[in-house]
Amino acid sequence: MSSTIAKLNAPLTQAFDPRLLNESPIVITPTPTYNTQDQRLADFETLSAALEYAAGGVAGFNFYDAKGNLRSILPYRALRQNAQISARRLMGMGLTSGNRVAIIADTTPEFVELFFACRYAGLVPFAMPVPVNLGSHAVYVQQLRGMLDAGQASAAIANVDYINFLSEAAEGSQELRWVGTPEQLGKFAVSDIALPVNTPEEIAYLQFTSGSTRIPRGVIITERALMSNLQGIVRHGLEIRAGDRCASWLPFYHDMGLVGMVMAPMVAQVSVDYLATRDFAIRPLQWLRLISRNRATVAFSQPFGLKLCTLRVRDSDLEDLDLSSWRAAGVGAEMIRPDTLRNFADKFGPAGFDARAFLPCYGLAESTLAVTFSQIGKGFQSIQVDAGTLVDKKIAVRLQVEGRKYSEFVNCGRPLPEHTVKVVDDGGQELSDLKVGSVLVQGSSIMTGYFNNPEDTEKTLQPGNWLDTGDLGFLFEGDLYVTGRRTDVIIVNGRNIRAQDIEELAELQPEVRTREASAFGITDSNDITTIVLVIECRLTSVADRQSLTNRLQRLVYMAFGVNCLVELVSPHTLPRTSSGKLSRFAARQGFIQRTQPTDQLSAESGEK
C-alpha cells in the first residue's frame, strides 16, 4: 500500500482563491428546469441507480459565486461520468467495499462527484464541515480528528483551501491510508476493475451530527432508509412535478443540505442552483436573487437563514426581486418561531413572496432527514397555548381568554408514509393529544445506529426501534408541534450545541473540577438565546477570577462561535441529583432566580 500513500505536506500552491476577483465571467448556461426525460420520483433501489437514470436527461447542479455569477455546471450526466472515473481511482487505491472516506464538504462540484464516486465504488462517504469561526484553527483540527477517528476513515479528501487542516488532523492516524486533494486523486490511474452493484442493505453514508468537539457521532444510513426518506420528501412532502427547480445555500455537510438539496433533487431529476453557505451568510440577498432570476420553486432554510434575510436585506433590494415562483419554502432543522415566518412574509411579500409557500417540517439526521411535513401550499399553521399550564403541567391548553401569557407553536405536520410519531412521558408511557413529552419516531428511514458506538445507539434507539429524537413536543389531531429540546442541547443562531461539550471544555481548565460546571441556554423575549456557563469556583483573587472568565469565554467562542455568559459561584451552589449528577434544569432555574431577568423566559424552557 505504500505507493498509494501521498505526501501529507505537499505545499499549498494557492493560499487564496482569486478566481472571484478579476476574471470576466465565463459564458455558460445553467442546466434547464424542464427536462427531456420522463420524471421518476425516487422509485429507485439505490442512489447510484437513481443517478444512472438522471444521467439520461439534461438536468443537474449549478454553482454560483458570491457575486451571483454562474461558475460551473454539473449536469447529472457529467456527474455520473466523473463519479465513475473517481470511483475507479478510489478502488485502484486498494480501498475495499464498506471502507469510509471522509470529505470536507465545501459547496463545490468536486464534493458531489466524490460523494457519488464513493457510492459507485461501494465505499461509505461522510461529509466534514468547513471552518467558520475566527481563530478556530486548533478547534477545527480537533473536530476533524474526532470525525476521522469516529468514522474510522480509510481515506480523507479536502480541496486545496482545507487540505492543510486535514493533513494536520490526520497526523498519527493508524486507519488512514490516503489523504489528499481531488487534484491529487486525479493523478491516480483509472483501474479497470468492474464497479460493484449497490444493494439496498448496504450503508449509503454516515452523517455526523452537530459540530461538537466531543466524540462526534456518525449516523449510519442505509440505501434503503435513504431511498425511503427521499421518496417521502419528493412525493409526499414536496409533491415534486415538472417545472420544479431548487435553490440552496445549505451546507453539504448538513443533512438538510445533503439529503434535502443534493440527493432529493437528483432522485427526481430536478435542477439545483447552489450558493456557498459562506456567500449566503455574508450576502443573503444572493440566495433570493437566485430564486428570483432562475424561477426556483423549492428552497429550504433553517429559520435562522430566513431571519438573516429579513435583517440584512435592504428595502431597496426588494424592487429587483420576484419571488412569486417560490412554491415550497421549506423551514426546518430547528425550532420554528411563528414570528420569524411572519416577519419574513411581511418583508418579502412586496417582492412577490407568497406566505402559502411556507412549509414547516420536522426531522433529524437519525431519521435520514425528514419525519413530518405540513401540507404543501397551505402556509404555516400555529396554535397559541397557555404559557403557565404548559410549564407547570406540561399540557398545551389552547388559549381561551385574551390577555393571558401564551406560547405559540408551529404545526410541523404529519409523519411521512411508513413513519409513526408518538409522544411519551418520562416513564415511556404514550401521552394523549396536547400533552408535552419526548418525541419518538419509528419508521423506514430510521438510522441503523451510530457508527462504532453501541452505547449511544442503545440510548437513542429504544425497544421496538423507536428513535428518541431528544426533542419535546405534543401531538394534536395527528399533527406534531415541537416545543423545544431537552436540556442537553442548546440552539444558538441555528446551531445545535451540546451542553456537555461546553461543560467539558470548562473542566479542562485547571481551576475547574469535574462536575463543577453547568451549561444551559436562556432565551429572552426577543428570541435571543444566550449560553450561560455556571462554574463553582474557589478562586478568591479578582484577577484570577477574571482570567478564568475571559479564558472560558474565549474557549467557548473558538469552539462554537458564540459568546457566553460566565458566572462564578461558590462551591456547592449548583444543584445535584441524588446520584450526585448536576441538574442543568435546576442550575438554570437557580441562575434565573439569582439574576431575576425582567424578560419573560420563552416557552422553550419546557425541559425536564
Next chain:
Amino acid sequence: MASDYTDVLQKLCHHLKQFCEPDAQITPQTDLIHQLAIDSVKLLNLVMEIEDEFDISVPLNALADVQTVQELANLIHRIKSAQ
C-alpha cells in the same frame, strides 16, 4: 508597501468601531473575539464590509488563523497584494 498596510489598518479600525462600544480602544493587538466580542453574526457583517471596502473576497479558511486586529489587517493586505 507599508503605506498600503497603514491604510488597510486605518480603514479596518474604522469599520470595527461600528461593532463595539463607542469608547473602546482599538489597537493592532486588540483581540477581536474577546475584547471586541465579535460573534459569528457580527463577523458576517464585518466580512461583508471588508469585502466591499477593499473589493476582495475573504476566504473562510484564512479566518481560522485570525484572532487580533493586526492579523486581520495582515490578511486583508495579503489578499489585496495578491490581486
